[in-house]
Structure formats: structure tokens, C-alpha cells
Amino acid sequence: MITRFTRRLAVTAAVAVGALALAGCSGQSSDQSVASEAPSHLSGTVSLWHFFTDREAKVVQSVVDDFEKKYPDVKVVVHSGQDDDKLTKAIAAGKDIDVGISYSTDIVGSFCSSGAFRDLTPYIKRDKIDLSQFPETVRSYTEFDGKRCTMPMLADTYGLYYNKDILKKFGYTEPPKTLSQLESMALKMTTYNADGSIKTLGFNPFMGWAENAAAHYGPAAGAQWLTADGKSAVGTSPGWPELMNWQKGFVDKIGYDKLNAFSSGLGQEFSSNYAFQTGQVAMVLDGEWRTAFIKSQKPGMDYGTAPFPTADDHTDLFGGGYITGNIAGIAKGSKNPELAWALLKYLTTDTSAVVKLANGLRNVPTTQDALTSPDLSLGDTFTTFLNVMKSPHSDTTPPSPVGAGYQQTFNDFWTKFQSGKGGDLKAGLKNVDKQINDAISPLDGAVR
Amino acid sequence: MTAPAIARGAAGRAVDTTRPRRRRTSLRRRLTIAAFIAPSVLGLVIFFAYPLLASIYYSFTNFNLVSAPQWIGLRNYTYLFTEDPLIVTATLNTLWFVAILVPVRIVTAMGVAGLLARAKRASGFWRTLFYLPALVPPVASVVAFVFLFNPGTGPVNQVLAFFGIKGPLWFNDPAWSKPSLLLLGVWVMGDLMIIFLASLLDVPADQYEAASLDGANGLQKLRYVTYPNLIPVLVFAVITGVIAALQYFTEAAVASSVASGQATVGGSAAQVIGYPSDSLLTYTQWLYERGFANFQLGYASAMAVVLFVVAGLFLVLLLGRVKAFTPEGAR
Numbered sequence: 001m002i003t004r005f006t007r008r009l010a011v012t013a014a015v016a017v018g019a020l021a022l023a024g025c026s027g028q029s030s031d032q033s034v035a036s037e038a039p040s041h042l043s044g045t046v047s048l049w050h051f052f053t054d055r056e057a058k059v060v061q062s063v064v065d066d067f068e069k070k071y072p073d074v075k076v077v078v079h080s081g082q083d084d085d086k087l088t089k090a091i092a093a094g095k096d097i098d099v100g101i102s103y104s105t106d107i108v109g110s111f112c113s114s115g116a117f118r119d120l121t122p123y124i125k126r127d128k129i130d131l132s133q134f135p136e137t138v139r140s141y142t143e144f145d146g147k148r149c150t151m152p153m154l155a156d157t158y159g160l161y162y163n164k165d166i167l168k169k170f171g172y173t174e175p176p177k178t179l180s181q182l183e184s185m186a187l188k189m190t191t192y193n194a195d196g197s198i199k200t201l202g203f204n205p206f207m208g209w210a211e212n213a214a215a216h217y218g219p220a221a222g223a224q225w226l227t228a229d230g231k232s233a234v235g236t237s238p239g240w241p242e243l244m245n246w247q248k249g250f251v252d253k254i255g256y257d258k259l260n261a262f263s264s265g266l267g268q269e270f271s272s273n274y275a276f277q278t279g280q281v282a283m284v285l286d287g288e289w290r291t292a293f294i295k296s297q298k299p300g301m302d303y304g305t306a307p308f309p310t311a312d313d314h315t316d317l318f319g320g321g322y323i324t325g326n327i328a329g330i331a332k333g334s335k336n337p338e339l340a341w342a343l344l345k346y347l348t349t350d351t352s353a354v355v356k357l358a359n360g361l362r363n364v365p366t367t368q369d370a371l372t373s374p375d376l377s378l379g380d381t382f383t384t385f386l387n388v389m390k391s392p393h394s395d396t397t398p399p400s401p402v403g404a405g406y407q408q409t410f411n412d413f414w415t416k417f418q419s420g421k422g423g424d425l426k427a428g429l430k431n432v433d434k435q436i437n438d439a440i441s442p443l444d445g446a447v448r
Numbered sequence: 449m450t451a452p453a454i455a456r457g458a459a460g461r462a463v464d465t466t467r468p469r470r471r472r473t474s475l476r477r478r479l480t481i482a483a484f485i486a487p488s489v490l491g492l493v494i495f496f497a498y499p500l501l502a503s504i505y506y507s508f509t510n511f512n513l514v515s516a517p518q519w520i521g522l523r524n525y526t527y528l529f530t531e532d533p534l535i536v537t538a539t540l541n542t543l544w545f546v547a548i549l550v551p552v553r554i555v556t557a558m559g560v561a562g563l564l565a566r567a568k569r570a571s572g573f574w575r576t577l578f579y580l581p582a583l584v585p586p587v588a589s590v591v592a593f594v595f596l597f598n599p600g601t602g603p604v605n606q607v608l609a610f611f612g613i614k615g616p617l618w619f620n621d622p623a624w625s626k627p628s629l630l631l632l633g634v635w636v637m638g639d640l641m642i643i644f645l646a647s648l649l650d651v652p653a654d655q656y657e658a659a660s661l662d663g664a665n666g667l668q669k670l671r672y673v674t675y676p677n678l679i680p681v682l683v684f685a686v687i688t689g690v691i692a693a694l695q696y697f698t699e700a701a702v703a704s705s706v707a708s709g710q711a712t713v714g715g716s717a718a719q720v721i722g723y724p725s726d727s728l729l730t731y732t733q734w735l736y737e738r739g740f741a742n743f744q745l746g747y748a749s750a751m752a753v754v755l756f757v758v759a760g761l762f763l764v765l766l767l768g769r770v771k772a773f774t775p776e777g778a779r
Contacts, residue, residue, distance in 0.1 A: 085740055092513045110743045114514035208708065208723070264620035265600015268709055332514070401512070405742035408721070409533075416725060435533050439742065 034122040039338055043073035046339035049082045049090070049331075050101035052361075057081070059360030063353050067346050074339060091116045097331040098340035099347075101153060105141040105324050106407075109399030112144035117329030120148050123341045129349060133367045135389060137323045137396050144399040145230075151348040154363035155325030156287045157388040158216050160309065164302045166200075166282040175283070175306040177318055179220065179243075182283070182309045183250050189282045190254065198254070198262040203283045204275070205250040207411070207418050209263045211286050214410050216322045217243050219395040221311035225406070226398045232436035234410055235429040242311050244417060244425060251418050272297040288385035291378070292362040305384040307391070320393025321385075325366060364389045406436040500756070506749035513745045524750035537726050538734040544626055545696045545730070549633045550689040554682070557637040561644035575645065582638030590702040593632045594619050619707035622727035629699055629728070640685055647681040648674070683770045687763060694759050697736070700728040731755060 052060050057080040064076045082090070084107050087100050100117070111117040124131065131139060134152055142150045160182075162175045170189050176182040186202030193199045206212060218225070223239025226232060234240055251259055266280060267273025270293065275281040277298040284290075285308055294301050310317045328348060330340040346353055354370040357363070362378060364385050365371050371386060378386075388394055400406055413432050416422040507524055509517035528535060560578055567574050581589065597604050597618035605615030616624045655673045664672065704723040721737050722729030731751070739748030 088513055088740075088743070110512060111514070114512045114743070116514040208720075210709065260620060261599055261617055263709070264617050264707070265598060266709055268706075402742040402744065405737075408737075408741075412534075412722075412726065419725065421725075431533075438527075438531060439744075 034126060035338065036126070038127055041073070042071045042339060042342055044336055044339050045075045045077060046098045046336050046343050047077045047079065047096055048099045048101070048343060049079045049087055049097050051081065051083050051087075051103050052101075053081045056361055059357065062360070063347065063356055066353065066356070067343060070346070071342070074342070076343065088116065091331050091333065094333050096333070096335060098334040098336050099328060099343050100331050101326055101328040101347075103326055104404070105327055105396065105399060106404035108141060108150055108327055109144045109401045110403050111329060112147045112149040112399065113401045115332050117149035118332055118334070118337065120151065120330065120341075120344075123345075124148065127341075127345065129345070133349070133369065135323075135366070135368075135394075136392070137394050138325065138366050141324065141396045141399060142327055144401075150327040150329040151344055152366040153326040153328045153348050154354070154357055154361060155323055155366050155389060156289060157364050157385040157394065158211070158285060158287050158308060158322040159384050159388055160283060160306045161276055161286050161290060162283045162304050162306065163276070163279060164304050166202075166279065175304065176309045177306075178309050178312050178315060179246050180312050183246070183253075186250075186283060187253060196258070198258050200279070201254075201262065201275075201281045204259070204263060204281050205247050205254075206259045206263045207247065207414050209266075210269050210275075210284060213407070214240075214414055215324075215397045215407050216285055216308075217247070218397075219317065219320050219322050219393065220308055221314050222317055222393075222395070226400065230400070230440065232406065232433040232440075234436065235426075235433035239311070239314075240429065241425055242313075244414060246311065247414075248418050256419055276303075277301065288364055288382060289362060291381050291385075303381065305381045307384060307388055317393040319387065320391040320395065321388040323389065323394045323396045326363070400440050402439045405439050409435045409439070503749040503752050503756075506746050507753045508750075509746045511746040511749070512743040517746060520746070524747045525754075527747065528750055528754065534722075534726065534729060534734055535731075537722075538729045538731045541626070541700075541727065541729055542694060542696060542731040545629075546690055546693040548626075549630055549696075550686065550693050552630060553633050553637045553640060553689060554685050556634050557640035557685070558644050558678075560637070561641050561648055564641075564645055565648040575642075579638035579642055581636045582642075584636065586636075586698045587702050589632060589636060590699050591706055593628070593635075594703055594706040597628055619703050620724055622725040625703070625707075625724060625727045629703060632699060640689075643681055643685070644678070647678055651677040679770070683766065687766050690762050690766070691759050694755060694762070695732050696730045697732040700730050701733055704728045 048064065050057075050060055057078075060080070061078060064078055068074060068076055082100075084102050084104055087097070087102060088107075088110075090097055091100070102111075123129075131148075134142070138152045138155060142148065142152050160175055166189060167173070167175070167185075170185075172185060176185050182203055183205075186205075189200070189202030191199040204210070204212070207214075215225075217223075218239065221239035221242045223243060224233040224237040227236075266275040267278065274293070274297075276284045276286070276290075277294060291305075294303065307319050308321050310320075328344055330337055330344060334340045347357070348354070349367060351367065351369040351373060352375075354365045354367055355373045355375045358365040358370060359375075359377055362382075365373070365376065366389075370376070371389060376386075397404070397407060410432050413422060413428050417425065417428060422428050506517060508519060508521060510520045510523075511517035564571065564575055564578065584592075596602050599605055599615065599617045599620055602618075604618075608615040618624050618628045651674060655677075656669060659669050659673050701721070704720050708720040708723040721733055732755070735748050735751040735755070738744045738751065
């Protein structure tokens with residue numbers, strides 16, 4: 001007969017077994033010992049997980065083929081189309097991953113702090129890899145809390161795209177250099193329908209539309225995200241209120257409802273109906289990858305690119321912009337760390353490989369040699385983005401243990417603020433600080 | 449002790465010779481039953497009990513999926529109930545779908561089923577017509593709806609403009625985004641409608657005849673004949689509807705993503721969860737965001753446990769109050 005006691009005992013045992021099983025699932029240790037010298041001969045199989053698909057996956061495959069030619073006894077098993085979610089779960093489940101590539105620098109904080117990617121410092125020291133070959137901003141987003149667990153594999157930089165035909169029509173020959181110039185030009189170039197609704201925009205300041213995000217605006221006023229000790233700097237960095245007040249003032253001059261209605265009716269950002277490509281918006285804040293979209297979706301378009309304008313009292317920052325990029329690391333469960341390191345080193349530091357990837361994927365190369373390589377064939381409009389990459393005024397979003405969560409918190413507040421429902425700016429930013437600190441602070445603070 | 453009992457049960461038979469065979473038969477029978485049940489039990493343990501226990505355990509930890517979870521006691525729960533800045537918004541949005549979407553869908557499905565039950569001509573055509581939208585995959589139907597209701601280019605606002613009506617911004621306006629999804633929910637109510645229709649057609653005609661003989665009018669027939677016969681289906685619809693609404697995810701997530709005009713590909717800061725202005729941020733989306741974008745699996749587990757408890761309470765409350773599923777109630 002099953003008594004109440006035995007039933008309870010069984011349930012308790014089941015819970016205990018479950019808990020033990022769970023504890024057993026996690027926290028596998030990884031062998032971090034590194035040979036004192038790089039192996040003279042490489043052989044074996046190494047796996048590469050990346051997120052690229054279709055045409056882009058073929059570009060990566062061609063570089064992998066080059067690597068296999070260079071090391072004939074090495075076979076690379078490529079898993080394409082693996083996004084951050086899949087990568088995280090696969091590493092957690094202890095799957096056979098040697099090298100993983102992520103499209104997001106936002107993952108660096110989480111992967112470095114959790115140990116999902118190995119510390120690369122021993123390999124870098126042993127093989128005397130010169131880290132100064134990467135721009136400082138790139139170096140900053142590939143490490144977290146002093147731990148370098150990733151290497152940069154191409155970057156995205158942001159700037160201003162402008163439609164030359166529309167600018168010419170309104171008597172402009174040069175793109176704006178300051179935010180007030182951007183606004184006055186944009187307002188002149190904005191046209192309306194008979195019923196008062198917007199027909200075309202000079203620039204769409206609506207937060208949340210296309211690439212209008214806090215992160216991408218930040219470098220225009222030298223706005224900071226985090227303090228040196230990893231706390232939120234949003235509420236104390238003077239750049240943010242400056243940018244927000246400018247943006248809200250711009251929105252108010254056109255009218256929030258009008259802008260909302262117009263933005264809602266525009267085509268998808270990555271479709272051929274994208275408003276910049278259809279001529280509905282004359283100037284946009286965008287990444288270098290847009291050049292590839294225009295090339296394939298609107299080949300005849302006469303457009304130019306320039307660094308994004310700066311806030312009026314930060315003209316010294318002109319030339320910089322937002323930088324982010326792909327990153328790659330060695331998974332904690334890698335069974336062939338030496339092979340993984342060889343592949344990682346090749347993909348991220350070999351000039352011919354980096355140039356080939358940049359030309360194929362139409363992204364910005366991340367090493368100084370590749371940036372100045374005569375083999376780069378990305379076109380004139382791309383030069384702006386190469387220069388943004390070299391600019392000391394370019395900035396990025398710092399890695400955090402909660403990925404991009406802290407940026408989302410701020411974007412949410414900014415979106416509310418532009419609608420007039422955000423309340424007092426100072427108090428709102430203070431609240432954003434609290435929310436971000438809650439999310440990223442360690443155990444004694446709050447939830448992670 | 450047992451012999452007399454068996455002797456009593458098998459009156460007049462030889463006790464000693466029948467006992468072993470009966471035991472063998474009984475054992476085989478039990479093993480057969482166990483073998484048939486085993487896959488279900490295994491499935492239940494692997495896909496329900498284990499994940500449930502895992503979630504409960506993780507909900508008391510700080511866990512980022514990769515490194516070992518650290519025990520932090522009730523911290524996740526205190527944060528959830530007292531500090532999480534978006535939990536109230538997400539919960540209220542979810543409750544909106546529970547309180548509005550579920551009854552509207554049920555009433556519409558019942559109404560359409562009632563009309564179809566009376567349809568004499570081309571009834572097959574009408575039933576098919578109303579059921580068809582339920583066959584469309586949720587993602588496809590949301591994408592289609594967002595395009596139809598696009599304030600600038602969508603045909604809905606163009607038709608409204610033809611009649612001189614200025615259409616709203618639908619999925620791009622926080623005040624209209626949830627009602628827009630409500631319209632979608634009503635459009636795809638075919639699955640519920642078909643169940644109500646089957647139940648309506650199953651009501652014995654003699655009960656209506658008896659009611660007519662007693663002088664009952666249409667409303668009284670609805671109240672005293674149709675309604676009692678529909679109760680079991682109604683309870684089923686409410687329970688499954690409430691639980692589905694508590695877990696409302698796909699439609700809201702896809703609507704936010706498509707309506708914002710952004711793609712989440714690339715995973716940059718330009719995320720669109722809850723667009724516009726958190727009006728479509730549901731509890732399960734916030735849970736997913738916390739778990740798989742912020743890597744706060746411990747906290748996400750706490751959210752999941754709370755959702756499980758709330759859904760369980762709804763279930764107990766509804767099943768406890770309605771006797772429709774008990775043998776007595778069914779009589």
C-alpha cells in the first residue's frame with residue numbers, strides 16, 4: 001500500500017534526482033591548458049558554426065576552402081545558419097563546436113563571463129599576435145572585463161546615406177555635417193500631400209524606424225553607455241539628453257502623429273521598397289551593408305555616403321560613427337582547441353582571408369593591413385565606412401553580461417519620450433539607469 | 449488468509465489449481481497494460497515532469513545557460529513581483545487577451561455556428577468558408593493581416609478612405625494594436641466554430657419539440673435547451689482559450705516585427721519586441737526576451753513557474769466550478 005509518506009518520499013526523491021541531473025548538465029569544465037609552442041603540423045577535423053546563409057555562406061565556404069588548402073590534413077566541418085540562440089544552446093548542451101561566429105557584439109559579455117567562449121590570451125601570447133592591428137574600438141568590443149574570448153571577424157560601421165538627386169533638386173551639393181544642418185536641410189526637403197500628410201521626408205527622425213536606435217546615434221554626441229565599473233552611464237552622460245532633445249524637437253516640428261502615420265506606411269527595411277531606395281526619404285542613418293542592398297535592389301541609384309553629422313557642440317567628433325561587428329571564439333567544449341585556434345587565427349588575422357571575406361560579404365575589414373589593402377574592391381561609396389572604421393571618434397556599445405538588454409531598456413524609454421509620454425527627461429534617464437543596473441549588476445544586486 | 453477469500457470468490461471450484469494460472473494471467477495483463485502506457489509515461493516524464501522540475505530548480509538560481517547555476521533563493525521571485533519594470537505592462541497586455549480575445553472568439557464562434565446550423569442551402573460551402581482561415585499558419589495570417597492593415601498602403605484603409613473614413617494606424621498605434629490582433633483572432637475562429645457546430649447539431653430535436661409544446665419561445669429554448677447541451681463544449685473552449693491567451697506569443701511577436709518595418713535579423717539594438725510602445729509585449733514574450741536575449745535563464749524560469757501556477761489556478765477554478773465534465777453533470 002502506498003502511504004502518504006512513501007508518496008512524499010518518492011516526490012522528494014524525484015525532485016532531488018532532477019536537481020542533481022540539472023546540476024550535472026551544467027558547468028562542464030573545459031581544458032584550458034595550452035601547449036607552449038604552436039604545433040608544427042596540423043591535422044584532424046575542426047567544426048565551424050556560423051550564422052551566414054545562402055550567398056554569404058558560400059563566401060565563408062570559399063575562405064574555409066583556402067584554409068583547407070593551406071593545411072591539407074585539416075578538415076573543416078561547416079554548420080551554416082546557426083544564430084546566437086542556437087549557438088548558445090548548443091554550447092550549453094556540450095555539442096561538438098570548435099569555432100563559433102556570432103553576428104552580434106552583444107553576445108561577447110555573456111559568452112566571456114559565462115565561459116562559453118575560451119580565454120584566448122594564452123594562444124595570443126604564445127603566437128605573438130599583435131592586437132594593435134585591430135582598431136581600438138574593435139578591441140574593446142571583443143573582450144569583456146579584461147578577458148579576451150573573441151576575435152573580430154569583419155565589422156559594421158554606420159554613416160549617412162543621401163540621395164544626390166533629391167539634394168540637388170533642393171539646391172544642396174554637400175551632405176550635412178551637424179545635426180542642426182541635417183534638420184534644416186531635411187525640413188526643407190520634406191514635402192506634404194494636399195491633406196497635410198507627409199509625401200516625402202528629408203530625414204526620418206522617428207526613433208525605432210529602420211536603423212534609428214540609441215546605439216547608432218550615440219557617437220554623434222560622444223554619449224556613453226557604461227561607466228568604467230560597469231554601471232549605467234545613460235543618466236549621467238551629457239550626450240544623451242542632448243541627442244534626445246534634438247531628436248524630439250525635430251519630431252515635434254513635423255508632428256508625431258504625421259511621422260508615425262508616414263513611417264508606418266513605408267516598406268520593410270530590407271526589402272526593395274525600403275524608403276531610401278524608393279526616394280521617400282532623402283537621407284538615412286545606415287550601415288555599410290546598405291551599399292550591397294542598393295547594388296542588388298536599386299543598381300542605378302545616385303547616392304552618396306558621409307560620416308553621420310555630429311551634435312553642434314561636438315563638431316570635433318565628425319568622421320566617427322557607430323561600429324559593431326561579427327565576432328568569433330573557441331567554444332568551451334572544443335575537442336580540438338589547437339585546430340580551432342588555427343582556424344580562428346586564419347579567419348581573423350590573415351590579410352588575404354580578411355580581404356576576401358570583406359569583398360564577398362561587403363563588410364568592413366577589421367585589421368589595419370586589410371583596411372589599407374589594395375585588393376579591397378568595395379567601391380567609392382564604401383570608403384566612408386572604411387574611414388569611420390579608422391576614426392578615433394568612432395564608438396561602440398560595450399559588452400555586458402545581459403547582451404543587448406540594456407540598450408533595449410533605453411530604446412524603450414526614448415521611444416516613449418519622443419511621443420511625449422516619457423515624462424521628465426532627467427527622471428526618466430535616472431530610471432533607465434536603475435533598470436540597467438538591476439539587470440547587469442551581480443548577484444547582490446538583482447537578477448541575471 | 450487468502451485461500452478462503454479465493455474460495456469465496458471462486459465458489460465451488462478447486463482453489464489450488466486455479467491460483468497460479470490466474471496470477472500469471474494477471475501479471476501478464478498488468479505487463480501488457482504497462483507496456484502500452486510506458487511510451488506515454490516516458491513522454492510525460494521526459495517532456496513534462498523533467499522540464500517542470502528543471503524550471504522550478506532554475507527559478508531559484510542565477511543561470512545563464514552556459515555556466516553552472518548559482519543558488520540565489522527567492523531573489524528572482526522578489527524581483528519579479530516588486531522590481532521588474534515591464535512585468536506589469538506585459539501582464540496587463542496578456543490579461544487583455546484573456547479578458548477580451550477569449551470571450552469575443554467564443555461568442556463569435558457560437559454565433560457563426562448557430563447560423564450555420566440553420567443553413568439549409570449550400571451549408572457545406574459556408575462551413576468550409578468559415579473554417580478555412582483556421583488552416584492558415586499563424587505566422588502567415590499575421591503577416592497578411594499587417595499588410596492588409598498597413599495604414600499607408602494597405603487595402604483596408606484605402607477602402608475606408610474611399611468612404612471618407614480616415615482609418616487608424618492599426619498595428620502601428622498602441623491603442624489599436626491589440627484590437628487589430630483581436631480581429632485576426634476572430635477571423636481564425638474556425639476551429640472553435642466547428643466544435644460548437646458539432647455540438648449544436650447534436651442537441652436532440654425532441655428536446656426542442658418538448659419545449660415548443662410547453663410554449664417556450666426562441667430565447668427560452670436557447671436558455672433551457674441549447675445552453676445546457678453546450679456547457680461541456682463551452683467549458684472546453686473557455687479553458688483552452690484562457691490557457692492559450694495566457695501563453696499568447698507568436699501572433700503578437702510577428703505583428704510587432706512586421707509592423708515596425710524592421711527585421712530582427714542581425715540582432716542589433718534595433719529590437720522590436722512589444723512594438724508599438726510595448727502595447728503588444730505579452731508575458732511569454734518578456735519571458736523569452738529575458739531568457740534568450742538577456743541570458744537570464746533563472747529569471748525566465750521563475751516567470752515560467754509563475755505562469756504555470758496561474759494557468760493551473762485558472763484550470764482548477766474553472767473545472768471546480770463547472771460540473772459539466774463530471775458523470776453527474778453530463779447526465
